[in-house]
Amino acid sequence: MAKKARTAITPTREENFPEWYQQVIKAADMAENSPVRGCMIVKPNGWAIWENMQRTFDVWLKEYGVQNASFPLLIPLEFMNREAEHVDGFATECAVVTHHRLEKDENGKLVPAGKLEEPYIVRPTSETIIGDSMSRWIQSYRDLPMKLNQWGNVMRWEMRTRMFLRTSEFFWHEGHCAFEDHDGATADCMHILDLYEKFFTEVMAFDGFKGVKTPDERFPGANETYAFEAMMQDGKALQAATTHDLGTTFAKGCNIKYQDRDGGEQFVHTTSWAFSTRAIGGMIMIHGDDDGLIMPPKLAAHQIVILPMVKDDNEAQVMGFAEKVAAALKAKGIRVLLDTREMRTPDKMWDAIKKGIPLRVEIGGREADAEQVSCVRRDLGRESKETLSVEAFVEKAEGLLQAVHDELLSRSRKFRDDNTHEGSSVQDLKDFFGAGKIGFMKVPVTLLDDPALEAVMKEYSLSTRCMPFADGGEKVIIAKAY
Amino acid sequence: MAKKARTAITPTREENFPEWYQQVIKAADMAENSPVRGCMIVKPNGWAIWENMQRTFDVWLKEYGVQNASFPLLIPLEFMNREAEHVDGFATECAVVTHHRLEKDENGKLVPAGKLEEPYIVRPTSETIIGDSMSRWIQSYRDLPMKLNQWGNVMRWEMRTRMFLRTSEFFWHEGHCAFEDHDGATADCMHILDLYEKFFTEVMAFDGFKGVKTPDERFPGANETYAFEAMMQDGKALQAATTHDLGTTFAKGCNIKYQDRDGGEQFVHTTSWAFSTRAIGGMIMIHGDDDGLIMPPKLAAHQIVILPMVKDDNEAQVMGFAEKVAAALKAKGIRVLLDTREMRTPDKMWDAIKKGIPLRVEIGGREADAEQVSCVRRDLGRESKETLSVEAFVEKAEGLLQAVHDELLSRSRKFRDDNTHEGSSVQDLKDFFGAGKIGFMKVPVTLLDDPALEAVMKEYSLSTRCMPFADGGEKVIIAKAY
Numbered sequence: 001m002a003k004k005a006r007t008a009i010t011p012t013r014e015e016n017f018p019e020w021y022q023q024v025i026k027a028a029d030m031a032e033n034s035p036v037r038g039c040m041i042v043k044p045n046g047w048a049i050w051e052n053m054q055r056t057f058d059v060w061l062k063e064y065g066v067q068n069a070s071f072p073l074l075i076p077l078e079f080m081n082r083e084a085e086h087v088d089g090f091a092t093e094c095a096v097v098t099h100h101r102l103e104k105d106e107n108g109k110l111v112p113a114g115k116l117e118e119p120y121i122v123r124p125t126s127e128t129i130i131g132d133s134m135s136r137w138i139q140s141y142r143d144l145p146m147k148l149n150q151w152g153n154v155m156r157w158e159m160r161t162r163m164f165l166r167t168s169e170f171f172w173h174e175g176h177c178a179f180e181d182h183d184g185a186t187a188d189c190m191h192i193l194d195l196y197e198k199f200f201t202e203v204m205a206f207d208g209f210k211g212v213k214t215p216d217e218r219f220p221g222a223n224e225t226y227a228f229e230a231m232m233q234d235g236k237a238l239q240a241a242t243t244h245d246l247g248t249t250f251a252k253g254c255n256i257k258y259q260d261r262d263g264g265e266q267f268v269h270t271t272s273w274a275f276s277t278r279a280i281g282g283m284i285m286i287h288g289d290d291d292g293l294i295m296p297p298k299l300a301a302h303q304i305v306i307l308p309m310v311k312d313d314n315e316a317q318v319m320g321f322a323e324k325v326a327a328a329l330k331a332k333g334i335r336v337l338l339d340t341r342e343m344r345t346p347d348k349m350w351d352a353i354k355k356g357i358p359l360r361v362e363i364g365g366r367e368a369d370a371e372q373v374s375c376v377r378r379d380l381g382r383e384s385k386e387t388l389s390v391e392a393f394v395e396k397a398e399g400l401l402q403a404v405h406d407e408l409l410s411r412s413r414k415f416r417d418d419n420t421h422e423g424s425s426v427q428d429l430k431d432f433f434g435a436g437k438i439g440f441m442k443v444p445v446t447l448l449d450d451p452a453l454e455a456v457m458k459e460y461s462l463s464t465r466c467m468p469f470a471d472g473g474e475k476v477i478i479a480k481a482y
Numbered sequence: 483m484a485k486k487a488r489t490a491i492t493p494t495r496e497e498n499f500p501e502w503y504q505q506v507i508k509a510a511d512m513a514e515n516s517p518v519r520g521c522m523i524v525k526p527n528g529w530a531i532w533e534n535m536q537r538t539f540d541v542w543l544k545e546y547g548v549q550n551a552s553f554p555l556l557i558p559l560e561f562m563n564r565e566a567e568h569v570d571g572f573a574t575e576c577a578v579v580t581h582h583r584l585e586k587d588e589n590g591k592l593v594p595a596g597k598l599e600e601p602y603i604v605r606p607t608s609e610t611i612i613g614d615s616m617s618r619w620i621q622s623y624r625d626l627p628m629k630l631n632q633w634g635n636v637m638r639w640e641m642r643t644r645m646f647l648r649t650s651e652f653f654w655h656e657g658h659c660a661f662e663d664h665d666g667a668t669a670d671c672m673h674i675l676d677l678y679e680k681f682f683t684e685v686m687a688f689d690g691f692k693g694v695k696t697p698d699e700r701f702p703g704a705n706e707t708y709a710f711e712a713m714m715q716d717g718k719a720l721q722a723a724t725t726h727d728l729g730t731t732f733a734k735g736c737n738i739k740y741q742d743r744d745g746g747e748q749f750v751h752t753t754s755w756a757f758s759t760r761a762i763g764g765m766i767m768i769h770g771d772d773d774g775l776i777m778p779p780k781l782a783a784h785q786i787v788i789l790p791m792v793k794d795d796n797e798a799q800v801m802g803f804a805e806k807v808a809a810a811l812k813a814k815g816i817r818v819l820l821d822t823r824e825m826r827t828p829d830k831m832w833d834a835i836k837k838g839i840p841l842r843v844e845i846g847g848r849e850a851d852a853e854q855v856s857c858v859r860r861d862l863g864r865e866s867k868e869t870l871s872v873e874a875f876v877e878k879a880e881g882l883l884q885a886v887h888d889e890l891l892s893r894s895r896k897f898r899d900d901n902t903h904e905g906s907s908v909q910d911l912k913d914f915f916g917a918g919k920i921g922f923m924k925v926p927v928t929l930l931d932d933p934a935l936e937a938v939m940k941e942y943s944l945s946t947r948c949m950p951f952a953d954g955g956e957k958v959i960i961a962k963a964y
Contacts, residue, residue, distance in 0.1 A: 034611070035561075036554040036602065041615055044549035044630070051550065067526035068533065072518040073555075073604070073635055073651050074577065079517070080584070080592055092583060095556065096594040097604065099578035100639040102562070110562055112578040112601050114639075119594050120518065122555070122579065122604070129516070133523055142824070148526070153555055153635070157582040157596075169555050342624070 007290035008354050017234040017285075022163070024284055027354040028293040031163045038161040038168030042277070045355065046164075048301035049280055050171060054151060056203055056298070057173065057275075060195055066147040066175060071129050073153075074120035079128040082253045088220060093157035095122040095168075122155040127221070127246070127272055130176045131254030138268060140259045141180055145188070149175045164281030165238075165482050172276035178256060178268040182247070185269035186224075189243040192273045193226050196241040204279065205296035205408035206230055206286045207416060208240060209440075209477060211466030214448065219272070223247035229465040229477065231416045232285040235438025237465045237481040240282050243273035281482070286412050293356030294378050296408055297401040302337035304329055304397065305357040309345045309364035321368040321390075325361065328394045334401070353378065358404045359397070375400070379407050416440075420477075426452045429478060433460035440465065440479040448476060489772035490836050499716040499767075504645070506766055509836040510775040513645045520643040520650030524759070527837065528646075530783035531762055532653060536633060538685055538780070539655065539757075542677055548629040548657060553611050555635075556602035561610040564735045570702060575639035577604040577650075604637040609703070609728070609754055612658045613736030620750060622741045623662055627670070631657045646763030647720075647964050654758035660738060660750040664729070667751035668706075671725040674755045675708050678723040686761065687778035687890035688712055688768045689898060690722060691922075691959060693948030696930065701754075705729035711947040711959065713898045714767040717920025719947045719963040722764050723757035763964070768894050775838030776860050778890055779883040784819035786811055786879065787839040791827045791846035803850040803872075807843065810876045816883070835860065840886045841879070857882070861889045898922075902959075908934045911960060915942035922947065922961040930958060 009027060013020045025031055030046030042050065058068070074097060101114030123129065130148065138146060151173045158168050175192065179185045193210055201207050208230035218225040222244040230240045250256070251267035260266045287294040297303050308322040319340075326338045337357070339348050352360050362374045373393045377384040377400065388396065419439030423429055425447070432441050433456075445467060447453060457463065457478070465477040491509060495502045507513055512528030524532065540550070556579060583596030605611065612630065620628060633655045640650050657674065661667045675692055683689050690712035700707040704726040712722045732738070733749035742748045769776040779785050790804040801822075808820045819839070821830050834842050844856045855875045859866040859882065870878065901921030905911055907929070914923050915938075927949060929935060939945065939960070947959040 034554045035558055035614060036556045036611075039554035039556065041554065042552040044551050047549075047551050050552075067529075069526050069529050070524040070532075070653070072516045072521035072523065073637065074518045074521065076517055077584070077592055093596075094582070094584060095579045095602070096581035096584065097577045098580045098594055099601075101575055102559070102578065102603065110559055112580055114575075119581075120577070121584070129518075132517060155555065171552070 008292050008350055009290050012290045013233055013288075018162075020288075020290075021281075021285060024288050024292050024354075025163055028356060030280075030293075033163065036168075038158050040161075040163045040167045040169075042171075045301065046280070049283075049295075049299050050277055052299045052301070053199075053203070053279070054173070057195075057199055058151070060199070061149055061173075061175070064147070064191065064195070065145075066149045066177075068149050068151065070150060070152070071123075071126050071133065073123060075123050075126070075129050077119045077121060079132065080121065082128060093159070094124050095155050095157060096120070097122065124154055124156045125272075125274075126150065126154075126174055127176065127250050127270075128254065131250045131256060131270070134176075134178055134268070134270070135254050135256045138178055138256055138258050141261050144258060144268065145177060145179045145184060147175070147177045147188075149173055162281070162482075164277050164284070166278075170277050172274045175271070175273045177271045178251075179271070180258070180260065180266070180268070182245075182269050185245050185247070185271045188271045189224070189226050189245050189273065192243045192271075193228065193241075196228050196243075196273075196275060199275075200228060200230070200240055200279070201409060203296065203298045204283050205298070205405050206283065206412040207409060209416075209466055209468045209470070211468040211470075211477070212473065213242075213466055214464040214476060217464055219244045219246075221246060221249040221253075223249070227466045230282050230286060230412075231419060231440060231479075232282065232482070233288075233415065234285070235419055235440070235480070237440065237463075237477070237479040238278070238282040238285070239465070239481070240279050241273070241275035244271060246270045246272060286415075287408050288356070291381075292354035294408065295356035295358055297358040297405050300356070300358055301335065302355075302357050303335045303401055304359040304361060305337045305339055305352045306361045306363060307339055307345060307348050307352070309362060311365060314365040314368065318363060318365060318368045321371070322363045325363065325373060325390055325394070328390070329397055332394065332398065334397055359400055361393070377404055377407075379404050379411075426450050426456050429453075429460075429462070430456050433462060433480075440477045442468075442471070442475045442477050445474055445476045490774050490832055491772055494772045495715055495770075500644075502770075502772075503763075503767060506770050506774050506836075507645055510838060512762075512775075515645065518650075520640050522643075522645045522649045522651075524653075527783065528762065531765075531777075531781050532759055534781045534783070535681075535685070535761070536655070539677075539681055540633070542681070543631055543655075543657070546629070546673065546677070547627075548631045548659075550631050550633065552632060552634070553605075553608050553615065555605060557605050557608070557611050559601045559603060561614065562603065564610060575641070576606050577637050577639060578602070579604065606636055606638045607754075607756075608632065608636075608656055609658065609732050609752075610736065613732045613738060613752070616658075616660055616750070616752070617736045617738045620660060620738055620740050623743050626740060626750065627659060627661045627666060629657070629659045629670075631655055644763070644964075646759050646766070648760075652759050654756045657753070657755045659753045660733075661753070662740070662742065662748070662750070664727075664751050667727050667729070667753045670753045671706070671708050671727050671755070674725045674753075675710065675723075678710050678725075678755075678757060681757075682710060682712070682722060682761070683891060685778065685780045686765050687780070687887050688765065688894040689891060691898075691948055691950045691952070693950040693952075693959070694955065695724075695948055696946040696958060699946055699948075701726045701728075703728060703731040703735075705731070709948045712764050712768060712894075713901060713922060713961075714764065714964065715770075715897065716767070717901055717922070717962070719922065719945075719959070719961040720760070720764040720767070721947070721963070722761050723755070725755035726753060728752045728754060768897075769890050770838070773863075774836035776890065777838035777840055779840040779887050782838070782840055783817065784837075784839050785817045785883055786841040786843060787819045787821055787834040788843045788845060789821055789827060789830050789834070791844060793847060796847040796850065800845060800847060800850045803853070804845045807845065807855060807872055807876070810872070811879055814876065814880065816879055841882055843875070859886055859889075861886050861893075908932050908938055911935075911942075911944070912938050915944060915962075922959045924950075924953070924957045924959050927956055927958045 099112035103113035213225040224245040248267040579602040581594035585595035695707040706727040730749040
């Protein structure tokens, strides 16, 4: 038996994908579980990714005319009663604030005191409280469209949690817009979904399927939900982002009316849309390998790591050269880490690999003498090593980063395509998922009416992911999902 | 009797300063009270200021080596019991989460369900939960210093609230650092306090007093608290930012130990520091006038507003010229608003004044013909109007913005100096505050031992603000405060 190549992550993806995922996060020092049930601590290496995501996407939202604002963390319980359909879908598990003070009991232990007349919930999403504001802010068609967005934290009391993918507290942006009519709302949903696609492909380097959700998978209260569904390396789906055409549901629940161009009174049409820290979980599961994380260069906190390999007699020379290379790269706007920690070089190298830094540059005495660098791509590994003059490398660095991006994106597309299968019957689904095959199965939407479908869906924990636009709405993707 | 000049804000500062403050916020469309007790909604015009504050200060923190991370919103009640001194100062009023589910009662009304075994509080500050992480993350002196920061929301259940100044939920950054020794912690407190001073003077355009707090005004659990105290136009103090030397208090409470350079085991020395959305309240009360907000140019969402004044026969010409001017300013990196709303020009003008946009440019047919602009500074008003060629204006615009900044800063310094009085006895305090005079009184610190002091402090609602560094710690500032 051939000796198995040693990998930096144990177990490998094939051995145990969920556990591999947790170990990648740990090895990359991105996040950890906290003492608060279901909540994670996002460590600097993880938070830097989210900051980069925010920074990039926020610019796009502002270009589209969206304004950021901030609405309260707490929502009066009464608001949740206003929109029955929404409540039924959401309100089951959430953090409820019932007291506003702590007092010491007879043993000196702090206990809740100051019971509130009306409890609050920590927002699981903000449609109701933003709708309440819109009802005051919108008077006339001149106030429309109103496009608001909030970057923040929300909380849903999750029973089974997994870092980034499903945590009680998570971070997102939530857009909430109001339009004169259905066409405006639909156009908004489509525009934002296109922005999401652009973001996932051009920044996070993965592709998926854009489409419309089946009615049972819609956001509570929505007329239509549109989604971007990506495929993980275990073949499961991850809903990376959604846009919701809320029709007049929330306008009616929150009484958001406007005077139209003819002087009549109308309900606005609202939308909401979001992506969250979940997308980071997707990025890990799409790009990572058995040596750990592979960061898409556009999101990486550090795009290039420089490892100086010094000996007693050349420290000044090597460090001086390494600093020169770092400065030249920084001058090009590249995010560079010069790793000067007191650590063995192999340890530093594996640290950089596990953190997924896209390009690794090694500089020792020989390189410093020759004014050269050796560069290795994280996505291609050791075999991609090439030695270049420092001028050539600095000139080529942006192109190399783009090449890493392109490779990751093209891998994700190939994986998605290779693992998306066509089916035409419930038996096809049974055969595919029953055999433990991984991936998506695309079937005609007419199959949704087949009475035999439900049992198979249940047996293999399947769900409908979306009806891809690319298929003209005639097919639906069925898969296991996160 | 001379007819009083009409002002955009009613009442004026002199007539009713607290009400003027609320009206300025309303007129500038910055924020409003929400249906959630004590929480505000920060509207786009207000949130843009906070975003600019974050963007600028975050860069400085990163330059200093601080890393951003994210810790849970909820804190286990048990954690609050770990640090008795801290708890006594803080835990009285906070939002307590006691349930994790909603259920419908017999009337179909949602009620709290799923009682938690151990309640959580919504973080009023994060020393305890970050300390818990530090106790796991810090092993050796090699892990030190550890400099962490979090941008986020916190909640303290305030009884009397005022937008930005004191709200139940507010927004801040909270830095939490650990050092090997007291010197490291002190140097950190001083460095950050200097950064705060730089931020307030160079970005927010106001000055204040840097100093150390008296023991009774320290943060709960701190060895020393250092503060930047600013003077509002009603003479009251606002603590704009603080840094805390926490000694080993939290290290002991959270068990944060490290192996020192000699192999021994030591407690770390921690610090924490923050400024919050409160500083926006201060900025309003320092710079605003009876026509509303005056924005420091470096924070203004829009630094220059262009008001095109069109007639039926020149709309294309005037708009074309206005767009050209806007483009030329944008090319210089200036944030420009071309106000094309369907509104009367005087209404647009007053809107720009009330929002405090630093420079207002008026462009009508005459200006378009002559390729000129008329420019008015918000801080100096109508009398500062000058007409310039477009080239001259574009060339001069950054200088004009800097001039507005300098004027605001110098006004704040003059006001502070004119209204800071020296006293030497309790009687001096009585005479000053008893006569209803506004401002700070600086007295020898030895006065703190005078038994007659307390009654006067109480009678006039005074507090010690800080012992300014500039006075070598020999004097203390006493004032009314927000």
